[in-house]
Amino acid sequence: MAKDSSSSGDDDIDWNTDDDLEVEKMILLKSSVKPRAVTPTSSSSPTETTPDLVQMGSSDQTFATLVEMGYSMDMIARAIKENGPNADASVIIETVLKYSSESEAGSSKSKAIDYFLAMGFDEEKVIKAIHEHGEDNMELIGNALISSAEEEERLPTVKEENLPVVKEGKLPEVKEENDIDWSDSDEEMNYCDLLFSDDEIDPDSPDKFRSLVKMGFSKLEASLALERCGDKVSVEELADFIWAAQLARSFDEFHADPEEKKPRHDAKKRRIDSRRKPSSSTAEEKVRLPNPMIGFGLPNEPGLITHRSLPATALRPPFFYYENVALAPKGVWETISRHLFDVEPEFVDSKYICAAARKRGYVHNLPINNRFQIQPPPKYTISDAFPLSKKWWPTWDKRTKLNCVVTVYGSAKLTKRIREALEPHIGEPPAHVRKYVIDQCRRWNLVWVGPNKTAPLEPDEMENLLGFPKNHTRGGGVSRTVRLKSLGNSFQVDTVAYHLSALKPLFPNGINVLSLFTGIGGAEVALHRLQIPMKVVVSVEISEVNRTILKDFWKQTEQKGLLIEYADVEEMTNDTIEDLMKKYGGFDLVIGGSPCNNLAGGNRVTRSGLDGDHSILFFEYCRILEVVRETTARMRR
DNA sequence: AGGATGATGACCCATAAT
DNA sequence: ATTATGGGTCATCATCCT
Numbered sequence: 144m145a146k147d148s149s150s151s152g153d154d155d156i157d158w159n160t161d162d163d164l165e166v167e168k169m170i171l172l173k174s175s176v177k178p179r180a181v182t183p184t185s186s187s188s189p190t191e192t193t194p195d196l197v198q199m200g201s202s203d204q205t206f207a208t209l210v211e212m213g214y215s216m217d218m219i220a221r222a223i224k225e226n227g228p229n230a231d232a233s234v235i236i237e238t239v240l241k242y243s244s245e246s247e248a249g250s251s252k253s254k255a256i257d258y259f260l261a262m263g264f265d266e267e268k269v270i271k272a273i274h275e276h277g278e279d280n281m282e283l284i285g286n287a288l289i290s291s292a293e294e295e296e297r298l299p300t301v302k303e304e305n306l307p308v309v310k311e312g313k314l315p316e317v318k319e320e321n322d323i324d325w326s327d328s329d330e331e332m333n334y335c336d337l338l339f340s341d342d343e344i345d346p347d348s349p350d351k352f353r354s355l356v357k358m359g360f361s362k363l364e365a366s367l368a369l370e371r372c373g374d375k376v377s378v379e380e381l382a383d384f385i386w387a388a389q390l391a392r393s394f395d396e397f398h399a400d401p402e403e404k405k406p407r408h409d410a411k412k413r414r415i416d417s418r419r420k421p422s423s424s425t426a427e428e429k430v431r432l433p434n435p436m437i438g439f440g441l442p443n444e445p446g447l448i449t450h451r452s453l454p455a456t457a458l459r460p461p462f463f464y465y466e467n468v469a470l471a472p473k474g475v476w477e478t479i480s481r482h483l484f485d486v487e488p489e490f491v492d493s494k495y496i497c498a499a500a501r502k503r504g505y506v507h508n509l510p511i512n513n514r515f516q517i518q519p520p521p522k523y524t525i526s527d528a529f530p531l532s533k534k535w536w537p538t539w540d541k542r543t544k545l546n547c548v549v550t551v552y553g554s555a556k557l558t559k560r561i562r563e564a565l566e567p568h569i570g571e572p573p574a575h576v577r578k579y580v581i582d583q584c585r586r587w588n589l590v591w592v593g594p595n596k597t598a599p600l601e602p603d604e605m606e607n608l609l610g611f612p613k614n615h616t617r618g619g620g621v622s623r624t625v626r627l628k629s630l631g632n633s634f635q636v637d638t639v640a641y642h643l644s645a646l647k648p649l650f651p652n653g654i655n656v657l658s659l660f661t662g663i664g665g666a667e668v669a670l671h672r673l674q675i676p677m678k679v680v681v682s683v684e685i686s687e688v689n690r691t692i693l694k695d696f697w698k699q700t701e702q703k704g705l706l707i708e709y710a711d712v713e714e715m716t717n718d719t720i721e722d723l724m725k726k727y728g729g730f731d732l733v734i735g736g737s738p739c740n741n742l743a744g745g746n747r748v749t750r751s752g753l754d755g756d757h758s759i760l761f762f763e764y765c766r767i768l769e770v771v772r773e774t775t776a777r778m779r780r
Numbered sequence: 781a782g783g784a785t786g787a788t789g790a791c792c793c794a795t796a797a798t
Numbered sequence: 799a800t801t802a803t804g805g806g807t808c809a810t811c812a813t814c815c816t
Contacts, residue, residue: 432793468808470792501808549808554785585805624783632808662808736808744807747789 354378430476430488432469436502438489441641442516449512457484457508460775461657461729462646463768464509464666466634466736467761468743469502472752475742476504479753482765484508489642493635497521498528499545499608501635503736510645517640517672521610525590528608535591539577545600546588548608549745550631553587553599565595602626609665610636610672612696616663619691629689634665634736640673646732653678653704655727657720657771659712659735659764660684664693666734677704679727683712683735712763720770729775733768737761 352369440447465483469476469490476488483506493501498521522528524543526536561583564576572580580597583589589597590604600608602623606615609630616626643666646654653676658666661684670677684690690708697706707723709715724730740746741755753761 434794466808470807472791500806502806503808547807551809556785582805622783628808630808634808739808740810743809744791746807746809747787748810750790750809 351378430480432490432502435495436469436490436492437495438491438505438642439511441491441495442520444495451487451511453508454485457486459772460731460779461768461771462507462509462732464505464507464639464642464732464734465764466503466505466639468739469504470744471504471739471742472750475753479504479506479761482762483768491638493638494544496637496641497608497610497635498523498525499635500547501638502547503635503638505639505642507642509642513645513648514641515644517610517637517644517669521608521637529590529604532591535593535596537571537591539571540581540584540591542584545590545608546585548588548600548605548631550628551745552627553583553589553597557583557587558589558596558598561589561597562595602630605630608635609633610638610640611663611665611668615668615696616692618695619688621688621692625688629663629686629692632739633662634669636665636669636672639665640669643669643675644673647673647675650675650731652676654731655679655729656681657723657730657733657767658682659715659733659767660737660760661689661693661735662686663689664696667693667696671700671702677702679705679707681707681709681723681727681730683709683715685710712760712767715763715767717770720767721774724771724774724778729778730771733764733771735764737764 435444437444437446439451440449463483465479467475467479469492480486480488486506486508488504488506490502490504493499493503496516525545526533526543561580564579565572568576571577584597587599589599592598602616603613605627606613611630611633616629654670655678656666656670658664658680661667661682664682667677667680667682682690682693684693687710690710694706694708705727737760738757741749741751741758742753743750749755751758753759
């Protein structure tokens with residue numbers, strides 16, 4: 144199996160070298176403000192920029208700052224609009240703060256906002272409508288929003304601005320030969336385009352400014368610090384200022400809880416605490432599992448979040464999507480997050496999407512607005528997913544959701560034992576029998592298939608629960624055991640597809656995918672069901688059975704694109720990756736879930752954490768992603 | 781030889797109880 | 799605030815069976 148790759152997997156990883164480097168890297172990763180043109184002169188060649196860029200004024204810098212502070216684009220845009228494009232930065236910030244406090248005041252109001260945001264309305268308009276009609280009158284707010292949306296239908300120019308449009312044709316060729324568009328809106332596109340270019344420091348900059356940039360802070364941060372603190376303070380003090388601001392920001396972002404707004408002073412206290420030991424490399428910020436475990440929000444669940452700010456290092460192509468079990472040993476997710484540019488993991492339990500639980504963490508840099516669910520949505524309860532079982536389901540079995548689909552399953556003998564426990568009793572069995580049966584049903588994830596008869600899930604039932612087409616893993620002389628193992632190790636397709644759906648408007652002409660630890664192709668099935676054309680899929684999967692399953696899927700669904708399969712991540716040398724990228728024009732998405740054997744709770748023997756023989760391959764994911772990032776950057780130059 | 785079966789805890793979190 | 803309890807988990811291994 145994958146063991147053969149672990150022998151050499153510890154040397155070419157460059158982040159466990161020495162402590163100083165580690166600390167330095169932490170600081171770099173922590174600097175979450177994106178670099179951006181500071182002086183208007185940097186956009187002085189109109190022929191090489193989009194018209195939007197030419198219009199950049201002082202408000203743009205404020206815009207960037209506020210985005211970094213976690214305020215919504217809509218809110219900021221509105222503030223700038225209200226005060227005029229040349230308004231003083233402090234005025235705009237004040238306005239945004241005012242909006243922000245308005246929207247945060249009172250739980251009923253934020254619930255109203257959440258409600259309408261979940262319906263797909265713009266945050267800006269929702270806030271405005273609530274402001275105009277009062278927070279309690281939901282009907283009036285709804286009507287106002289609907290009529291304003293209808294109005295926009297009649298004004299296509301306005302509407303277009305809000306749509307995620309790929310604008311490859313409009314961009315001058317010096318900028319893009321690639322069809323990646325990271326934008327969700329016009330504002331953000333300019334913002335991100337600047338992010339990916341413009342790395343050199345203006346030689347005329349003041350010394351302190353240059354020092355700060357050399358220390359790893361962005362130019363925006365540096366200029367902001369100089370502006371706020373004046374140029375009389377020392378570089379160290381300026382660095383402290385930026386560092387404190389970063390901590391405060393990351394705190395606010397990390398603990399933004401739509402359910403419960405914490406009082407201001409509470410947050411301030413924590414800020415000071417976390418500031419006390421900023422450089423200690425052992426001070427790992429604890430990753431907390433959310434309850435309910437719905438990540439940034441799910442369809443049909445309240446509390447949808449449509450905006451987050453990612454650390455600047457994460458905001459570089461390609462898109463990446465990493466998955467693993469949520470209930471890993473302590474410290475594992477902190478390590479994973481740290482090695483993936485400090486991106487906060489999105490923890491989702493698939494029981495909020497389908498009829499079976501699946502608690503997983505996802506680290507990715509995908510946009511999180513405009514997500515949608517693939518159709519048809521999966522059956523949501525056991526009784527809907529297993530209609531035939533309804534007849535036999537005893538009233539005292541209160542389960543509505545199944546437990547996680549794993550790689551082992553109940554035996555036929557267990558079914559017999561349960562039957563024998565139940566048969567002597569007519570009607571409802573006594574409490575101790577009920578407890579025994581329920582415990583076994585939960586433990587082995589059994590469903591009722593006859594009178595007094597429970598059974599483990601069949602492979603095709605698992606396929607269904609996990610969002611795969613029927614018979615996806617069937618055929619090729621694959622035994623039942625192997626089939627179940629492959630399925631137990633897979634993605635829940637609807638969950639992953641919901642996250643990947645944000646890519647659909649960005650890649651209308653198709654996508655190039657590097658799929659690591661592909662398994663039975665959960666990512667590929669998700670993209671297929673999203674109808675995102677796969678131009679090239681380079682897949683790495685150790686199991687021959689799984690590779691065959693993916694090949695069969697590729698044939699059966701008549702994919703137009705190219706499927707290239709590798710067996711071992713060790714084959715994906717840096718040169719191989721570079722060659723593949725040059726040949727096929729780079730990768731738009733690097734997706735995969737690395738082995739969980741050594742992390743999973745079910746493992747009683749070798750649950751040794753990320754350093755375990757298999758799970759250590761996580762670092763191969765990191766290595767490969769890093770190569771793709773660097774090669775992408777080189778190819779863009 | 782390959783598939784099926786049963787025995788094998790530990791860690792983590794949530795909640796209740798103290 | 800601290801302790802007790804309960805439930806859940808992309809698993810592994812030796813051994814048995816066909």
